Amino acid sequence: MSWLQLHLDTQADNAEHLEQLLLNQGALSVTLQDNADQPLLEPGVGETPLWDATKLSALFPQNTDLENLLDALSQELGHALPSYDVERVVDEDWERRCLDDFSAMQFGQQLWIVPSWQTPPDPNACNIILDPGLAFGTGTHPTTAMCLEWLAVNPMNGLSVIDYGCGSGILAIAALLLGAELAICVDNDPQALMATVANAEQNGIDASKLLTCLPEALDKTLKQQFGSIEHGCDLVIANILAGPLIELAPRLVNLPRDGGQIMLSGILSEQCSAVNAAYASAIAMQLPHSTDQWIRLNGQK
Template sequence: MLYQLTIEHCPRDTLDDITSLLEDAGTLSITLTDKNDEPILEPEIGTTPVWRENVIQALFDNKGYAESQLNDLQEQFPWLTGTIEEIVEQDWQRASMDLFQPQRFGENLWVCPSWITPPNPDAVNVILDPGLAFGTGAHPTTSLCLHWLATAPLDNLNVVDYGCGSGILAITALKLGAARVQAIDLDEQALQATQSNAAINRIPPAQLIIGFPNIIQSNNDLLIANILLGPLQSLKNEFKRQLIPGGTLVVSGLLSEQVECLITHYTPDFILQETQIFDSWALLCFKLV
């Protein structure tokens, strides 16, 4: 049996002390979550992001030991309150599979997990096994990109998917008519996931180039980057080099309040063509001057 000790309110200034005591006590794992839905994006290098108020969940394999640790903590921190509950073991792989269901984008594009038969076999179906890489279509930024691709004229275009994750955008672009796509990422697991998903979708290897940023070939019609604000800012000149004059740049991965900052940063080299907002996240479409 496993037992979870939950501390509902832990201020930032006592977090290190409490988690250190739990670690010394031999807890199986410690999970930190935000109590007040306070987002933390792109923490400074070398720092550990924590919130002002945290929820701590510590896992033990003995209920009596969990109760003893809670009592010890309350002696040192009288304000601390906590609960202990038994954790019912689950088939986590099956649970995660159940959460990933077929999704439709636009009129005729479906993203379907590899273990489910596509609802519409005559549609453009992208079959996906995300593995350890980001990108199932469920996140608002991925959804924004997929909706954009579903309505864009992609026939015979050369495309770059920068930050390809699972390969979902790269494979979608090819299935919607792109001539060639370069799927780029810094994460080896993402490149492996993209390779695997390309095979599932029977993508011809000559049409999909997968690799690290140093392999990118220039003269592309479209570059799509679903990454965070910081990299989007630092990569502006790189994106300019990879696009043809008049080429299209689609970026997502930024919050709606970050839009004006990025537009200012990209002007006047790029001209804003379109802005879409979904669930506080944004997609911007630019044209290279």
């Protein structure tokens, strides 16, 4: 079986109207994609911004009359169609194709991220079994990879860790498997917390060593674990984005103990100075570490 896929180039202000026209003409699905390599970072709550140059890809049944479809769209628009091209899409096992694209990754000498359907390349290493899912964090993105690289080469034995914006829980799980004693995973997305718990269970993490909570419940969790919210932990990790890192700075700088460490990631090169400044009064930052356009900051309280 195959499908007909129509790709149309348009602008952000026309994209939603054109999407609706395609659906009205029988499109099975419409996908909107960036058409000019324009990153959209940190949208506001409730916002769904589109790229200035947007490509719409509409999937139609294979027996669709292409000429009639194009004529109908042109008549609905009231003018000639924007630039377009057409392709035939052959049926595939898309799940298997996605799985094939995700393979084991090494960080440092001893840490591996391994999908559950693969045999660990080094059975004696610290292997995190992790499959791609809805929650952010598999090690493929530079922001997560830089954090994993740091964890892999720094002593974790006996540490207490807060992973703020935990996503899949990959960083907290890595810290625990590398020797940390306790990890508190915080996220404002309940689905991320569920993913974290499931991934921890898959990796044999004792439930008493990995705790999850929403941001508003963190103080209660800290008090239950340490007897006081002022106790502080050994390491705070926040792999989110520059805007939230700056906004949360007053909160995050109070989470490490005196002498404790903080690791911040999800920062673009041009945002580094602003993030650094937000933490400068409480944290002695080291020189930034960069991969591609992304920055990781490490410091000590």
